Amino acid sequence: MPPDSDSPLPTDAELQILRVLWSRGPSTVRDVLEALDGDQGYTTVLKHLQIMFDKGLATRDESGRAHVYAPATGEADTQRRLVEDLRDRAFGGSPETLVMRAISSEDVTEEELSKIRALLEEADGEKDDASSA
Template identity: 50%
Template structure:
């Protein structure tokens, strides 16, 4: 992993971050109970320790069971991951990224309308 991406979450780390974003600060045991797939407790513990070292989570050590929390909001992490994908895979071409995202799933008319509404809102805010 390059130093530039050293604090990018892995797939397993994103699973843990999703749990922390959804349930809030939690102990390793609580995160382990919410894991969407079978993973050993010690694996979750080690992942969360690594995540703390990488700066992805904070760790409150004031209680016997340490409590972990996501260091950044979900949206901030998503934005960084998309920016990284945009740069690495699409050479910064946002239109190509969007076209691939739109073609990756058969969108309903309602989903397309919602996307149009989001784009209109984005333009309004940008031009304000």
């Protein structure tokens, strides 16, 4: 069952596993465990994957001897949902406040700010095109 806007968001541990699945593709529990560099035990990873399957965050292929898990949605979709949740919960639904807080961080480099400016200009251009159509 694919996740929708009402499905639960992944926990930090689930996100760590999803990152493995996004980068490696469909994987067994052992594959995920190896990619996590021993941060967790086999049964812990297995339990997380089973819960993720139940929550609709992962799919499971049971046709082989070892079950193979894959992310139910792409990385960008999950990130979008997490950002929307953060925006709504921490910033009162305000994208402006979220972005302003993010770029006011001391950790933002000039290169990142330049990319952000380019994205804003691109978005502004798309709005101009849509309004003139």
